[in-house]
Amino acid sequence: MSESLLINASKLEQMMKSEPVVIIDTRSPEAYEQGHIPGAVNIHSIFTFLATSTPEGLAELKDNFATAFGEAGLSGEETAVLYEDSLNTGFGQSCRGYFLLTYLGYEKVSILQGGYQSWLAEGFPVSLEASAPVAKVFPLKDTGNEFMVDKDDVLAALDSGTVMLDVRDVDEWIADSSSPYGKDFCPRKGRLPGAVWIEWYRMMKPGAVPMLKSPDEILAECKTVGIEKDTPVYLYCFKGARASNTLVALKSAGMDNVKLYFGSWNEWSRDPSLPIEEGLPF
Numbered sequence: 001m002s003e004s005l006l007i008n009a010s011k012l013e014q015m016m017k018s019e020p021v022v023i024i025d026t027r028s029p030e031a032y033e034q035g036h037i038p039g040a041v042n043i044h045s046i047f048t049f050l051a052t053s054t055p056e057g058l059a060e061l062k063d064n065f066a067t068a069f070g071e072a073g074l075s076g077e078e079t080a081v082l083y084e085d086s087l088n089t090g091f092g093q094s095c096r097g098y099f100l101l102t103y104l105g106y107e108k109v110s111i112l113q114g115g116y117q118s119w120l121a122e123g124f125p126v127s128l129e130a131s132a133p134v135a136k137v138f139p140l141k142d143t144g145n146e147f148m149v150d151k152d153d154v155l156a157a158l159d160s161g162t163v164m165l166d167v168r169d170v171d172e173w174i175a176d177s178s179s180p181y182g183k184d185f186c187p188r189k190g191r192l193p194g195a196v197w198i199e200w201y202r203m204m205k206p207g208a209v210p211m212l213k214s215p216d217e218i219l220a221e222c223k224t225v226g227i228e229k230d231t232p233v234y235l236y237c238f239k240g241a242r243a244s245n246t247l248v249a250l251k252s253a254g255m256d257n258v259k260l261y262f263g264s265w266n267e268w269s270r271d272p273s274l275p276i277e278e279g280l281p282f
Contacts, residue, residue, distance in 0.1 A: 005098075005252055006113040006212065009122040012037075012081055020078040022133070026093040027085055027116070037083065037119055038127040041072040046082075046100060047093035050239055053150030053263040061262075062140065065100050070138035074106065083112035083119070088201060088210040090115065091180070092237075092245030099244040099260055103148050105141025111248060114209040121209050149234055149259045151267060154192065155274065162232040164195040165225070167246045168265065172238070173197045174280055178269060179238050186269040190276040192236065196225040197281070200242040203249035215253035222250070229255055236261040236268075 004011070015021050016039070023040040025032050032042040045068060051061045074080055082097040084090030094111050101109045112118060120126070145153060154164070171177040178186035191197075202221050204210045213221070219229060227233060233250070237243040240262040250258045261268075268274055 004110055005248065007081065007110045008113050009119045009124060012110075012112055012119070013122075013124055015079065015081070022073045022078045022080050024072060024080060024082045024094075024097060025116075026082055026090065026097050031085065033128070033130075035126040035128060037116070038125060039131050040083075040127075041131050041133050043068050043072060043097070046097040047084075047091070047241060050266060051262055052267050053148070053152075053261070057263070058148075058150075061100075062104060066104060066138045066140045069101065069104070069106070071133070071135045073133035073136050074101075074138055075136035076106070076108075076139040079108040079110060080106060081110045081112060084115045086115040086117040086210055087113075087212060087245065088204050088206075092200065092241040092243070092248075095244035095248040096241040098248055099147065099240065099262070103143055103262075105139065105143050114211050118209045118211075145259070147259060149261050151261070151263055151271065151274065153259075154234060154236075154261050154268070157234060158193055158275070162234055163225075163227055164192045165227065165233050165235050165246070166191055166195040166197045166237070167200040167235060167242050168197075168237045170199060172265070173199070175278055179265065181238075186266060188269040188272075188276055188278075190269075190278040191281060192268065193275050193277050195236075195277070196227070198222070198225055198246070200237070200245050203246055212249050212252060218249050218253040219255075222253075222255075229253075230257060231255075232257045234259055234261055236264040238265045240264050 025040040082094040084094040235243040
């Protein structure tokens with residue numbers, strides 16, 4: 001059994017031979033059809049599903065993904081291994097899958113460091129055949145807000161010493177655009193009051209196969225905005241994907257006091273009663 005958050009392609013190849021593993025491909029169905037890791041199950045809704053942090057929204061989230069992960073064959077005995085194309089091109093979708101599984105109480109979850117491109121770079125085989133997993137009963141557990149915070153939690157934490165870490169692209173941070181889906185996709189542009197910014201790309205080393213940086217490098221990035229290893233941090237982006245990428249980076253660096261605002265800007269900006277900072281951040 002693997003207990004590592006991040007695993008490389010060689011480790012995954014060994015796990016596939018020695019233990020129960022459910023490999024989850026978070027890419028588009030079109031990309032999956034063009035080639036995938038043998039046996040992988042395609043669940044693209046991990047990336048596309050938009051959620052709010054209302055009780056109704058969270059109930060829908062739990063129902064949707066408990067069903068999807070059960071149909072993929074996760075019963076609690078298997079290690080779920082998620083991958084996207086590469087960590088800097090999939091907008092953190094495999095990491096969003098890690099967050100969802102962890103939020104639902106699943107304990108055996110790993111991410112393929114470097115994504116599908118790392119598998120290809122090692123020369124491991126690919127498949128064009130869609131998998132047919134045996135459905136299992138997913139072991140849904142109530143984790144409360146151990147991993148997720150809602151808009152009320154965020155509002156209460158403003159000016160509390162908890163750092164609001166914005167990891168969106170620069171055009172969103174400077175309030176030029178409201179989302180990756182278009183400048184005016186959301187009704188308001190801006191930031192959470194008092195937020196600091198580390199663009200999510202900074203957590204990865206460029207190269208033929210981009211990888212998340214080492215723990216020391218990640219901690220150094222955090223220190224540039226005043227975040228220490230034990231600083232309480234709430235992460236947000238637009239819909240919780242890029243922030244999940246950063247969550248995985250921070251967790252891999254040993255930062256435990258980190259939570260994710262999954263509703264993120266998509267939810268916050270649509271409630272005119274919630275405060276925002278507008279205009280340039282300087």
